[in-house]
Amino acid sequence: MGRPHGPPGRRAGGRRGAARRGAHLRRGCARLPRFGARARAARRLASALQLRGALASVRIACLLPAATEIVCALGLRESLVGRSHGCDFPADVASLPALTRARVDPSLPSSRLDDEVRRVYSTGEPLYLLDEERLAALAPDVVVTQAACEVCAVSYEQVTAVTRRAVPAANVVCLQPSRLGDVLDDVRKVADACGVGARGDALTAALRRRLEASRRVRPAVPGVAVIEWLDPPMLAGHWVPDAVEAAGGRALGPAAGQPSPYATWDEVRALRPDALVVAPCGFDLARTRREAEPLAPTLRALAPRVLLMDGNAFLNRPGPRLVEAVETMASWLDGRSVDGHRACALPHRL
Structure with missing residues (x-):
């Protein structure tokens, strides 16, 4: 929503989700020949099918629009199970359950919106509400949030507190960009958390090439x-x-x-x-x-x-x-x- 920036959020403390994901990769694997070109090809195919199944099983909730765009750009749209109220791209994410809502009306004129944000912020109340029951029902494996600005999206402290109660095994990934390079690094961070590190490297490299092409x-x-x-x-x-x-x-x-x-x-x-x-x-x-x-x-x-x-x-x-x-x-x-x-x-x- 449109608003002035508030105090910078505190840096995330580095908590990592405790859930282990990978045992299911070992289940149901057919015995394959050990030698020869056909065996190697069969093993590559099995590995690809297992990876495809693993990605399909990862459940991701994004609590800010930038994170949703990163996840979709990584080819993980089908893994998204929840979004923030502000997530609007790609357009089809509108069909996903919204997990947050704003306490102020974003359609207010600039000056009134600024005043209202200041008023709510001065009370110590959060500017955004996070639906704990819906988060628990969706049971995401990965929750992507931010700590760059408490006025831009639900705060990191809110997310960690609610997630700890609702889905304690979820991995909370915190983005805190302040420079253009940080934005590109966040692509890798999300990719790694979702098990698609190679895709993150490829997407980051493509974005860097476009930035270099724009320099004059x-x-x-x-x-x-x-x-x-x-x-x-x-x-x-x-x-x-x-x-x-x-x-x-x-x-x-x-x-x-x-x-x-x-x-x-x-x-x-x-x-x-x-x-x-x-x-x-x-x-x-x-x-x-x-x-x-x-x-x-x-x-x-x-x-x-x-x-x-x-x-x-x-x-x-x-x-x-x-x-x-x-x-x-x-x-x-x-x-x-x-x-x-x-x-x-x-x-x-x-």
Whole structure:
């Protein structure tokens, strides 16, 4: 959901699930010839069939959208048994049971939503609720959560406490990305936890190749400021400065890996950006356009070029489609049109 970042989550303590998975690989194996090419081929086939059965038996619950996208990109869509309320890609995950819900209405205008998040946060109550009974009924082997931001998704502490009661044997995998490299490392972490390490290596390598292909050598490197929230304004931190650099820009504002700070429009103007990217966290492109409309004169006055982007699906979600955000920004900085479902240049009139 769209909101400002809260205090950074604490780093996970390294608990690992105690359940052992592998005994079933040894069950029902037919005796095979020990020698010869036919025997080797038969054993390879048996091994592949056993692995296929093992993957089908792994039950995965993802409690943040980025994790769901990683799991699906690894080819494990059929292993997903539960998701968070915010998981929306691929589209068919909507048919899965939702395990979380927000305590605030994400459809509120930016300023009211910011106030409501602050109010709930000040009470010490969690911003998200996790359905313990449903989690127990689904009985996942792997639960993927996060500790990067308590305002972005259900907190790590909540997940570990509920999982300990509901499915004590489950392996809780905690993602805590703060840099672009961490996002790629998380792909491997999820792959390893789900028993598909080789797929994780392959997917990470493919994403790295796309990032390298997006890098540009420009005579003058444009300074780029990214707005993560409009009212009140926030400058994007965490992995976003790395994404800007990967697209061939010079990131303005917070250093890579640092939290996203509040800022005034005068402070944004003082950065003297050559280009401005507006990608409110939790907003798709249509909502970004609506929220930006009353601020269009202000935004145009901040930089010669302004790009509106679907921050919810691409730039602010630390999953595989973050690479698409880099590719989109690189093309836009090259002067090419990127108008479409991901982004659009701020027109003369919204």
